[in-house]
Amino acid sequence: MKRTIIATVNNTSGVMNRITGLFARRHFNIESITVGMTENPAISRMTFVINVDDERGLDQVIKQLYKQVDVLKVRDITDEAIVARELALIKIVAAPQNRGEISALVEPFRASIVDVGRESITLQVTGDQQKVEALIDLVKPYGIKELARTGITAFKRGTKKSVFDGPKYSIIN
Structure with a gap:
């Protein structure tokens, strides 16, 4: 387990x-x-x-x-309410004509392009492990040149359940 x-x-x-x-x-x-x-x-x-x-x-x-x-x-802390995140840097093969398509593809993941080369781009994504895995699977067809992941970092949530949904922040008792 x-x-x-x-x-x-x-x-x-x-x-x-x-x-x-x-x-x-x-x-x-x-x-x-x-x-x-x-x-x-x-x-x-x-x-x-x-x-x-x-x-x-x-x-x-x-x-x-x-x-x-x-x-x-x-x-x-496996069975506790936690905040857990991972960072991944993904360098993918990206000819200039594919970059717009790739940019639109990664936007829902809130991933960002942090480096652009002649034949590649490097993406940065943070989130839970499932989100990172989903993005990796999505860009695999383009060809992954390099992949670096930080692993999970986590800690227990506060005593009240916090919900962050975009620009609004609320506390739920």
């Missing part, structure tokens, strides 16, 4: 290496990992998407993470 785990850790040298080594030694496959500094420069947030066989394996992962000196907090 796929699980999303977040960990806050001390922002020190070698922490990511020790934690990914822990996953490797226990034969857990990391599907994606993102790491970045938080609002406190001394602390980093790590988001893992891992595949585990069962709840026992998940419990083992969490217990092993807590044994690491630099780990401050670990949480499985």
